[in-house]
Amino acid sequence: MFDNYPPLLTTTECCELLSVEKHAIYRLIDEGELQAVKINEKIWRISKDSLIYYTLKASGIDIDKEDIHDYI
Numbered sequence: 001m002f003d004n005y006p007p008l009l010t011t012t013e014c015c016e017l018l019s020v021e022k023h024a025i026y027r028l029i030d031e032g033e034l035q036a037v038k039i040n041e042k043i044w045r046i047s048k049d050s051l052i053y054y055t056l057k058a059s060g061i062d063i064d065k066e067d068i069h070d071y072i
Helices: 011-018 022-030 048-058 065-070
Strands: 036-038 044-047
Touching: 011 022, 011 044, 011 048, 022 044, 044 048, 048 065
Parallel strands: none
Antiparallel strands: 036 044
16 A cells, blocks of 8 residues: 555645545644654655554554554
8 A cells, every 4th residue: 555655755645545635634744643744834744654653543553653664
């Protein structure tokens, strides 16, 4: 699922992967659920690891961030 994506994702790529709209991604960033870097006033980048971690946690899998690659 994540193999064809770069290490830093755009909000659009996150939307595609989670099948959600952009406002949902921005809410997750604001709530600290996704680690993101603000490039400028309009551009965010989200680490693929952060998205994988969020996806696993939202699925009910209790993991540490260091163990993400065990699930990929």
